[in-house]
Amino acid sequence: SIFRARSRKLGRAVALKLPRRVWLGWRFAERMEEEREILGALEHPNIARLYDAGIAADGQPYLALEYVPGIPLDAYVNTKQPPVRDRLRLFLLVARAVAHAHGRMIVHGDLKPSNVILRDGEIPVLVDFGLSGRHLRPGCGTLEFCAPEVLGIHDPAFRPTPQAADIYAFGCLAYELFAGKPPMSWPARVSPATSVPFARTRPEKPRAS
Numbered sequence: 001s002i003f004r005a006r007s008r009k010l011g012r013a014v015a016l017k018l019p020r021r022v023w024l025g026w027r028f029a030e031r032m033e034e035e036r037e038i039l040g041a042l043e044h045p046n047i048a049r050l051y052d053a054g055i056a057a058d059g060q061p062y063l064a065l066e067y068v069p070g071i072p073l074d075a076y077v078n079t080k081q082p083p084v085r086d087r088l089r090l091f092l093l094v095a096r097a098v099a100h101a102h103g104r105m106i107v108h109g110d111l112k113p114s115n116v117i118l119r120d121g122e123i124p125v126l127v128d129f130g131l132s133g134r135h136l137r138p139g140c141g142t143l144e145f146c147a148p149e150v151l152g153i154h155d156p157a158f159r160p161t162p163q164a165a166d167i168y169a170f171g172c173l174a175y176e177l178f179a180g181k182p183p184m185s186w187p188a189r190v191s192p193a194t195s196v197p198f199a200r201t202r203p204e205k206p207r208a209s
Helices: 021-025 028-040 073-080 084-103 162-179 192-199
Strands: 002-007 012-017 050-055 061-066 116-119 123-126
Touching (some): 073 084, 073 116, 073 162, 084 116, 084 123, 084 162
Antiparallel strands (some): 002 012
């Protein structure tokens, strides 16, 4: 869950992310320190900053990220219906932000339109980099934007990379940016028996919304 809060330490509004406590058993303290070092050094005008990360006195892990006021990219596209030229501008700015992170061997892990906020209605800012880092975590992310290898669906001979999964998700983000909807709408219930053939289904040829 993510909440808007005010940091006494920083003296500013922050986006406070409270990961599930079940993550504590996943080398969490070590990973939190790694995330603080990696993401704290990630500076780009189209990427929200990570200010702090740690574990509160009651055991609740937290991440304090830059609070970005604005409208999510998918809501912007659906309500404003911007022309293709404006969508291309947004696409290029987000692509440069992703490339900046990948150039430093950092992946987002959950690229999707709702994680891009339009600051002042025109400047895209990629948010929610918390707990991304340099690792590919199977089963994490948002289903409609997950690469097959993240879902555990791929050729055993294929060696997935975190960057490749991010690029797949960015392709899905771009599809929705121009078409106004995700490339595929997954069934309400997904089981191992249905996920493999569905994940291999080709998406509909997009039309600009």
